Amino acid sequence: MMLEVKNKLSREGLNKILIRGVNWIGDAVMTLPAVASVRAAYPGAHLSILAKPPVADIYKMFSAADEILPYPRKFDNAPGVLRLAYSLRSKKFDAAILLQNAIEGAIIALAAGIGVRAGYNSDGRGFLLTHPVRRSADILRVHQIDYYLEMVKALGCADVGREPHLETFISPARAASIVRQHLPNGRETLIGIAPGATYGPAKRWLPERFAQAGDHLAKELNAEVLLFGGGDDRETAEQVRGQAQTDMINLAGRASLVDSVHLISQCRLFLSNDSGLMHVAGGLNIPTVAIFGSTNPVTTSPAGERTMLVRKETSCSPCLKKTCPTDFRCMTAVTVEDVVGAALTLLNKTAGPRPDNQKS
Numbered sequence: 001m002m003l004e005v006k007n008k009l010s011r012e013g014l015n016k017i018l019i020r021g022v023n024w025i026g027d028a029v030m031t032l033p034a035v036a037s038v039r040a041a042y043p044g045a046h047l048s049i050l051a052k053p054p055v056a057d058i059y060k061m062f063s064a065a066d067e068i069l070p071y072p073r074k075f076d077n078a079p080g081v082l083r084l085a086y087s088l089r090s091k092k093f094d095a096a097i098l099l100q101n102a103i104e105g106a107i108i109a110l111a112a113g114i115g116v117r118a119g120y121n122s123d124g125r126g127f128l129l130t131h132p133v134r135r136s137a138d139i140l141r142v143h144q145i146d147y148y149l150e151m152v153k154a155l156g157c158a159d160v161g162r163e164p165h166l167e168t169f170i171s172p173a174r175a176a177s178i179v180r181q182h183l184p185n186g187r188e189t190l191i192g193i194a195p196g197a198t199y200g201p202a203k204r205w206l207p208e209r210f211a212q213a214g215d216h217l218a219k220e221l222n223a224e225v226l227l228f229g230g231g232d233d234r235e236t237a238e239q240v241r242g243q244a245q246t247d248m249i250n251l252a253g254r255a256s257l258v259d260s261v262h263l264i265s266q267c268r269l270f271l272s273n274d275s276g277l278m279h280v281a282g283g284l285n286i287p288t289v290a291i292f293g294s295t296n297p298v299t300t301s302p303a304g305e306r307t308m309l310v311r312k313e314t315s316c317s318p319c320l321k322k323t324c325p326t327d328f329r330c331m332t333a334v335t336v337e338d339v340v341g342a343a344l345t346l347l348n349k350t351a352g353p354r355p356d357n358q359k360s
Helices: 027-040 055-062 078-091 103-111 144-152 172-182 207-221 229-243 257-264 276-283 338-348
Strands: 016-020 047-049 067-070 095-098 116-120 131-133 189-192 224-227 269-273 286-289 305-308
Touching: 016 027, 027 047, 027 055, 027 103, 027 224, 027 276, 047 055, 047 116, 047 207, 055 067, 055 257, 067 286, 095 103, 103 116, 103 224, 172 257, 189 207, 189 229, 189 276, 207 224, 207 269, 207 338, 257 276, 269 276, 269 338, 276 286, 276 338, 286 338, 305 338
Parallel strands: 016 047, 016 095, 047 067, 095 116, 116 131, 189 224, 189 269, 269 286, 286 305
Antiparallel strands: none
16 A cells, blocks of 8 residues: 655664654554564664553563653643653654654654654644655555554555564563462463453443353363453453353453463453453464454454454444444344354364463
8 A cells, every 4th residue: 555655764864763652552552563664674773662551561562662751641731742842852862753643742743852753644733744644545444553554664664564473572481470470279271351441332242241251161161261451441340250150350450461461471262342452462362252343343353363353244333432322233233152153163273282472
């Protein structure tokens, strides 16, 4: 796909590069191939990524950046944006590549005195960029991995492929240690379930059905079931645990993102709504069943070769709404049998020796 760009980034003289990361965990995973592309194009440059918590942990774990710069929540206002920009001036960056679409990133780069500013001409910020990339109608229809990757490629960065391959960053020894910390007496086989979704309830399959699917698969695989998510997902995860026959372990809001990533890397199977942890599991090459309703699998399906989508065609999906305004048919149409069947089919397709990073 050819994107319109007036001039490419120079391969010379860009020794300190700032990347403005995105703001959601799943989006961060989908930007990692683009970050790898920048690194490959500028192997000797000092590469910094500006990101908000907890997204910063994704970049810290899974990118070859030299430095992760925090974007504290206290800067989430107009005066704060300028204070942050002025604090970056001392870094003397040669270029800023803006993966985030908002005008705020361009304002920060300009106010920080960064001479080369590149990114999509979205959110009315094109005039603030020295290297704007035209955001075409076609690029808005591709997968988000390609959306970010094609932008940096248009700027002249390297084509490194689109798979995140997160498993290559995981230490098997550390992962095993984290499993022992959270599950000192746990079974060897683990199933992960992420029943929440930050964007809104329209993305969430029914808790009782997650419970039933987890029960069936736990029995089938003689597995321990772990419930994942952030603090906002704890209540939803508790609903799943409370309705399950299996003694599931609710780690939502208890395990840190870093610990959750390592625990997911040890799972035999992962079930999820369209969520940030779905992208983590897919990127880790864990067999992942992703349940889609209100969102668009063309643009946000999980990466990796061991994933399977469960989705029922309805006239109103994808609506991209946070809350369903009608009868939630896109999710209620997905049955427990659909999800269990997809999981077992996926496991049969991916049967074979487990990679080292998946051994507990």
